Amino acid sequence: MGSLLALRDVDARYGQVQALRSLSLTVDEGEIVAILGANGAGKTTTLRAISNTVNRSGTLEFAGRPLGRKGPEATARLGIAHVPEGRGTFSELTVAENLRLGAYARRGSLRDDFTRVFTYFPWLERRGGQEAGTLSGGEQQMLAIARALMQRPRLLLLDEPSLGLAPLVVAEVFRIVKELNHREGTAVLLVEQNARISLATASRAYVLEVGSVAFEGPSSELAARDAIRRSYLGY
Amino acid sequence: MTAISLFNRTTWRPSRSWIVPAAIAAGGVFLVVGSLRSSLFAQQTVSGLANGGIYASLAVALVLIYRATEVINFAQGALATFTTYVAWQLIDWGLGYWPAFLCTLVIAFVGGLAVELAAIRPVERRGSQLTVVIASIGLLILVEGAIGRIWGNQVKFMPAPFPARIYHVGGVAFSLQDLGTIAISIASVVVLWLFFRFTKVGLGMRAAAVRPAAARLVGIRVSWMLSLGWGLAAMLGAVAGMLAAASPSVLLQPNMMDGILIYAFAAAVVGGLESPAGAVVGGLAIGVLLNLLGSYVSWITPQLLLPAAFVLMLAVLLVKPSGLFGRSRTRRV
Numbered sequence: 001m002g003s004l005l006a007l008r009d010v011d012a013r014y015g016q017v018q019a020l021r022s023l024s025l026t027v028d029e030g031e032i033v034a035i036l037g038a039n040g041a042g043k044t045t046t047l048r049a050i051s052n053t054v055n056r057s058g059t060l061e062f063a064g065r066p067l068g069r070k071g072p073e074a075t076a077r078l079g080i081a082h083v084p085e086g087r088g089t090f091s092e093l094t095v096a097e098n099l100r101l102g103a104y105a106r107r108g109s110l111r112d113d114f115t116r117v118f119t120y121f122p123w124l125e126r127r128g129g130q131e132a133g134t135l136s137g138g139e140q141q142m143l144a145i146a147r148a149l150m151q152r153p154r155l156l157l158l159d160e161p162s163l164g165l166a167p168l169v170v171a172e173v174f175r176i177v178k179e180l181n182h183r184e185g186t187a188v189l190l191v192e193q194n195a196r197i198s199l200a201t202a203s204r205a206y207v208l209e210v211g212s213v214a215f216e217g218p219s220s221e222l223a224a225r226d227a228i229r230r231s232y233l234g235y
Numbered sequence: 236m237t238a239i240s241l242f243n244r245t246t247w248r249p250s251r252s253w254i255v256p257a258a259i260a261a262g263g264v265f266l267v268v269g270s271l272r273s274s275l276f277a278q279q280t281v282s283g284l285a286n287g288g289i290y291a292s293l294a295v296a297l298v299l300i301y302r303a304t305e306v307i308n309f310a311q312g313a314l315a316t317f318t319t320y321v322a323w324q325l326i327d328w329g330l331g332y333w334p335a336f337l338c339t340l341v342i343a344f345v346g347g348l349a350v351e352l353a354a355i356r357p358v359e360r361r362g363s364q365l366t367v368v369i370a371s372i373g374l375l376i377l378v379e380g381a382i383g384r385i386w387g388n389q390v391k392f393m394p395a396p397f398p399a400r401i402y403h404v405g406g407v408a409f410s411l412q413d414l415g416t417i418a419i420s421i422a423s424v425v426v427l428w429l430f431f432r433f434t435k436v437g438l439g440m441r442a443a444a445v446r447p448a449a450a451r452l453v454g455i456r457v458s459w460m461l462s463l464g465w466g467l468a469a470m471l472g473a474v475a476g477m478l479a480a481a482s483p484s485v486l487l488q489p490n491m492m493d494g495i496l497i498y499a500f501a502a503a504v505v506g507g508l509e510s511p512a513g514a515v516v517g518g519l520a521i522g523v524l525l526n527l528l529g530s531y532v533s534w535i536t537p538q539l540l541l542p543a544a545f546v547l548m549l550a551v552l553l554v555k556p557s558g559l560f561g562r563s564r565t566r567r568v
Contacts, residue, residue, distance in 0.1 A: 051452060053448070053451070072452050073456050073457075081452075081453075082452045084452060088446065088448075090442050090446050091445075092441075093438075093441065093442065097441075101450075101453050102453055104453050104455055105453065105455075147453070151453065151454075
């Protein structure tokens, strides 16, 4: 059986600048995988290559099928939920509308999905009418994850969920991601600056350096190797 | 600049949020009290509201497209005129007024979609917003030319949807035409609002307008939503055109919407350019104000009404630069 997601020799560029150089990685069904590395190493671009919001080439397969040349709309419909940098909150719309948008690509009743989302984020139920832009940063991050959950994804792409959040909130966000993965079986591909909490959450990790994979392995192994930890992960 | 201020948002000014509701309420009270004291005032107010309803419909059409693409569609009036000619043609072929009205709405919707696909999207993909604006001006000239070519430049008489009956209520004469115009223009805007508020496609269109990139990530076909917006705007324009053509002061001719487009533009700007509700309030306010000025201020001749609309627009923008219902945007610097 192949992986849920497989990238082989993927290149990506912004105009003249090459951001990914023959990058390869895989994510298995139900797995949490972290992508770590310095600023500009290509972490965000990797996620963008998957959702096709950047110019890319190479082999990208999802559930055994090529991801192809179709736009991000089509990728979303395949079951890949991408929570982008800045969380992709529709700040002018209400919390409930943001959640409904998560399920935009699907037909049918949303009642079960709302119920399911509210078991993870009970506070969202009371705040449905609130304009999403008025939520705090942590609340917006949770809303973004809740919105992705409405999509019933097989793979969740999370871009820097810890960005700008207080340590306690970061811990809460990662706890929910882990619970989600455990209970729904959703595979998660996580991009992070915060290496410590990512390695604690993910089972495997890739360390990127100038657009390619410098190291890969089980999280415990990467965390145990002092040289990698000090020079790439910064703690 | 200190390092800290680089990451600060621009200074947030406390919004004088009471001014707008207070001004609208004061205007409403003024109109009601005036109407109760003078029957002429009441008549002029109602016919002003009828004109205003037409401006409002077209203004909302402008706002729909502006919200999605930040472009003013200068061809909106010409497209409205074209669809009004289509309605005239259908009636001339023997269709009843209301069947022709509904057919025209459908034709306008399809036509709006087609124009976006054929004329706007290819330009937008390559150019900037400015190129789209220029394409819309080209479209304006093209459509007006096409109207002249197909139907000729002579004035045509569009039948009115309502009998020319006058109702007397307590000494005030209301024309059914005016009341009907107000009702239809308001109803079409309300239907549109319900569509945006309560349907899935409406929600998708709003999301695509405010956050196109995020909208694509949740599976919304943003470019398709833009085409839909053009279709809806063309429908609203058709309503405005058909109502306007029935008024004795406008008449059906190739350039009949040129003046109305300018009033609609003023209405949209007064309302904040991004707010359909603002466009409606702006349209009604301009319609009433101009009608009252025209009948009560002796030195304001019909030629001075257009400048008067711009004075109102300037006055609003001086007090509230983002328009009545606009939000002041905060940008990171």
